[in-house]
Amino acid sequence: MPSSLFLLIGITLMYSTPLVFGALSGVISERSGVVNIGIEGMMMVGAFTASAVSYFTGNPWLGFLAAGLTGAIIALLHAFASITFRADQTVSGVAINLLAPGLALFFCRRLFDNAAMTPVYTTLPKLFGDKALAGTPYASLNVDVTVALGLVAAVIMWFVLYKTKWGLRVRAVGEHPAAADTLGINVERTRYVCVIVSGMLAGFGGASVTLAIVSQFTQTAISGQGFIALAAVIFGKWKPHGAYGACLLFGLAQALTVILGGGDIAIPSQLMAMLPYILTIIVLVLFVGRSVAPKADGVPYRKGAR
Secondary structure (H helix, E strand, O other): OHHHHHHHHHHHHHHHHHHHHHHHHHHHHHHOOOOOOOHHHHHHHHHHHHHHHHHHHOOHHHHHHHHHHHHHHHHHHHHHHHHHOOOOHHHHHHHHHHHHHHHHHHHHHHHOOOOOOOOOOOOOOEOOOOOOOOOOHHHHHOOEHHHHHHHHHHHHHHHHHHHOHHHHHHHHHHHOHHHHHHOOOOHHHHHHHHHHHHHHHHHHHHHHHHOOOOOOOOOOOOOOHHHHHHHHHHHOOOOHHHHHHHHHHHHHHHHHHHHHHOOOOOOOHHHHHHHHHHHHHHHHHHHOOOOOOOOOOOOOOOOOOO
16 A cells, blocks of 8 residues: 555656646746746647757756757747737747647657657656665655756745745736836846746756656657646646645646556546546636736736836
8 A cells, every 4th residue: 555655646746747847837927927828839849859959968967958948949939929029928829839849840850860759768867766765665756856856946936936026026017017117127028037937947847748757759748738737827826836736736637547547447548538637627617716817917018008
């Protein structure tokens, strides 16, 4: 029983980590007043970049950092459209979700002889080392280092948003940008920084999939994680710690899919595969009306407007 419990915890942490990075991506962007529907696409680009760079350099850490960089570049496009040109933020995010997978597949075919997936490569190290927990009931808890990185990112974001002056400015820009502007806060610059950081975190989320879970990039490496992360943002009430807890819940649903799908209980695999998405819909139905978003979330700012 203890080993089964630790197995469940280990799988939950593994599958929740990409969602954690994606949810933190949504929190920092929407706290500044910019809706980022394009998290899914940014995660896809990050997933491909991580696998490709890791394969050619032999260093998964370089792949992880490169994924964050490419995610930030894609986010810059979103910031340029939604902040500078004041385009509809939802439309811009949807466009990124359509563009990014195409770019990832295009470069994948160009770099890997027209293949739709990258070769297998060295993944990120385990959190406790390969042999640290061997022979103990805790061996199933030997998760990847990205789990710790996700937790650290959530703690840092909570501290920055609620314990620093810059975090106060971000929240002010998301709640009442006109008032923040009168106090000397550069609304556009603050939103640009937050959206770029959002893209970087989404890129890390994609990298945590291909560097820790599936060990290679495929067209289905990112399949809905970005949208589940957005649901976690709503469930977590646009707070880093709330979003982190919501991601653990969604990760648990995925873990149950894995464990029960391969167990002795006769549950059709198709039904088990639907569990995370069904839970996402239930969460949205129950909590979308109860969670209050930042007042200026999704509203383009025009200087002088109230």
